[in-house]
Amino acid sequence: MSPLFVFQLRRVARNRQFLFFTVLLPALFTVFFTQVFAGTPGGVSPEQATATMVAMMSYGAIGAALGATVRPSFDRASGWLRQLRVTPVPQTSVVAVDVAVGMLLTLPPLAVVALTGRFAGGVRLAPGEWAGLVGVLWLGSAVFVALGLLLGWALEEKAAGGAIGIVGTVLAALGGLWVPVELFPSGLRAVAHGLPSYWYAETGRAAAGGALPPAPAIAALVGFAAVFGGLAVLVARRRPLTAVAG
Amino acid sequence: MPPDAVALTDLTVRHGDVLAVDGLDLHVRRGETVALLGPNGAGKSTTVSAVLGLLRPDAGTVRVLGRAPADAVRAGCVGAMLQHGGLPGEARVGEVLHLVRCSYPDPWPLEDLVATTGIGGLLGRDVDALSGGQRQRVLLALALAGQPPLLLLDEPTSAMDVEGRRAFWTTMRDLAAFGTTVVFATHHLEEADAVADRVVVMAGGRVVADGPSAAVRSAVAGRTVRFSAPDGAAFDRVPGVTGATRLGGTVALATTDVEATLRALLADGVALTDLEVRGASLEDAVLSLVGGVR
Numbered sequence A: 001m002s003p004l005f006v007f008q009l010r011r012v013a014r015n016r017q018f019l020f021f022t023v024l025l026p027a028l029f030t031v032f033f034t035q036v037f038a039g040t041p042g043g044v045s046p047e048q049a050t051a052t053m054v055a056m057m058s059y060g061a062i063g064a065a066l067g068a069t070v071r072p073s074f075d076r077a078s079g080w081l082r083q084l085r086v087t088p089v090p091q092t093s094v095v096a097v098d099v100a101v102g103m104l105l106t107l108p109p110l111a112v113v114a115l116t117g118r119f120a121g122g123v124r125l126a127p128g129e130w131a132g133l134v135g136v137l138w139l140g141s142a143v144f145v146a147l148g149l150l151l152g153w154a155l156e157e158k159a160a161g162g163a164i165g166i167v168g169t170v171l172a173a174l175g176g177l178w179v180p181v182e183l184f185p186s187g188l189r190a191v192a193h194g195l196p197s198y199w200y201a202e203t204g205r206a207a208a209g210g211a212l213p214p215a216p217a218i219a220a221l222v223g224f225a226a227v228f229g230g231l232a233v234l235v236a237r238r239r240p241l242t243a244v245a246g
Numbered sequence B: 001m002p003p004d005a006v007a008l009t010d011l012t013v014r015h016g017d018v019l020a021v022d023g024l025d026l027h028v029r030r031g032e033t034v035a036l037l038g039p040n041g042a043g044k045s046t047t048v049s050a051v052l053g054l055l056r057p058d059a060g061t062v063r064v065l066g067r068a069p070a071d072a073v074r075a076g077c078v079g080a081m082l083q084h085g086g087l088p089g090e091a092r093v094g095e096v097l098h099l100v101r102c103s104y105p106d107p108w109p110l111e112d113l114v115a116t117t118g119i120g121g122l123l124g125r126d127v128d129a130l131s132g133g134q135r136q137r138v139l140l141a142l143a144l145a146g147q148p149p150l151l152l153l154d155e156p157t158s159a160m161d162v163e164g165r166r167a168f169w170t171t172m173r174d175l176a177a178f179g180t181t182v183v184f185a186t187h188h189l190e191e192a193d194a195v196a197d198r199v200v201v202m203a204g205g206r207v208v209a210d211g212p213s214a215a216v217r218s219a220v221a222g223r224t225v226r227f228s229a230p231d232g233a234a235f236d237r238v239p240g241v242t243g244a245t246r247l248g249g250t251v252a253l254a255t256t257d258v259e260a261t262l263r264a265l266l267a268d269g270v271a272l273t274d275l276e277v278r279g280a281s282l283e284d285a286v287l288s289l290v291g292g293v294r
Helices: A003-013 A016-039 A046-069 A071-077 A080-085 A091-105 A107-119 A127-140 A142-154 A157-174 A186-192 A196-208 A215-242 B044-051 B069-074 B093-103 B110-117 B132-144 B162-177 B189-195 B213-220 B258-267 B282-293
Strands: B006-015 B018-028 B033-037 B059-064 B078-081 B150-154 B181-186 B198-203 B206-211 B223-228 B241-247 B250-255 B273-279
Touching: A003 A071, A003 A091, A003 B093, A016 A046, A016 A107, A046 A071, A046 A091, A046 A107, A046 A127, A046 A142, A046 A157, A046 A196, A071 A080, A071 A142, A071 A157, A080 A091, A091 A107, A091 A142, A107 A127, A127 A142, A127 A196, A142 A157, A142 A196, A142 A215, A157 A186, A157 A196, A196 A215, B006 B044, B018 B044, B018 B059, B018 B206, B033 B044, B033 B162, B033 B189, B044 B059, B044 B150, B044 B181, B059 B069, B078 B132, B093 B110, B093 B132, B110 B132, B132 B150, B132 B162, B150 B162, B162 B181, B162 B189, B181 B189, B189 B213, B198 B213, B206 B213, B223 B258, B250 B258
Parallel strands: B033 B181, B033 B198, B078 B150, B150 B181
Antiparallel strands: B006 B018, B006 B059, B198 B206, B223 B250, B223 B273, B241 B250
């Protein structure tokens, strides 16, 4: 493992807020939604419990991907990225490590929420379905890693912190991660279908049912990843020139 | 013959409409200690940034130890303290130092590096908890971490107290004695004079004086004698005086020999009301040099 990778991972791991919002909070929500509503008339069906867990896995992974990758904006503001540029550490590995750290950090919320769903939420899946569920959500999180890097490179420190919160909330709320899309009015449902978070959770719901992700979901996620990634590269190319003054 | 440590040929850099560096030619031989001296806006930082490959020149070439700047940095040949460099948050000093040391092919042994830069008690400290002076010492340690043959320092002592400055320049002199090429930007004449064996004075993105520090010092070490004098009195011919300016009732004489000038004035019976003698500011000195060049 490269020293830079270890260094970056340790920095994020030290951030308690990050761990709370991306791992603990979605896990608590899972318990809350599966246990609290179990006492209400009608209870919680196994399908609803699974859907809740998948939504919370998606929510946690999106938060982790965005939170881990917005960091270039802070490191640019502190002057650290500039300092790093005058050491032998190559620029390409700085970017590669940011991507790798983002991808790695989506795993803890996926794993913790899945375990919570299994042992505290009463979700029962076959081993292959568990593996497929975590697998597709992990791969799909690349979309949000790309989005986080785009925001981290494009925005200044103060804007970036707020933007992550807003973008994460919008993606979760309007993408149907907090309230199922089926309960949305039709206009809002159309909005959900325009968001990557909806299609992301959709691949998870399919995998939890033992099915392959539907083609529209794959197409949407690949499309979003390409757009976010492409824009991120464009912004990063412009950055070295504009960062000179500061 | 080995290539120069730094070779700038016709370097031109624009920041938008502003011409920051204007056709600069500068060659630094290996082992030299060179001060880039000049007022704010002289183009010192831009020059340092170009040598480090942090910006792309609009014209001209930059070679660092015979390579392109980015290649020299990648090869671990360069250490730098930047004016706008910084340390990462949510990290400990020791971790940052370890990361940077690992990136160089031949890192400075940790104990020695820590002792030299005086950061012994700081390795376990959170970066965010450092004082200004401590940060500066850590940044110095990062610059020295790879024992690079070339050091570039952009106003390295700006956040240091007197004590810190003295220790810093002692370290620099030691490194220079061991053959490290040191190029530093400063707007303190005393620093340039005390440390560099060559001083390059910059103004308006150009070199206005370049030579051994003693020669540059004598060129810029003029004094200004000020006093109130009635209109009409002329002082151009007074011994030592190189220029006379008048602002309201006050006359300012630039002189290379304060004593001779004052003796002559007193001998002539001039009433030296509100007398004031001052060292020329760097701005004055640069102006006189620019005047001398043109």
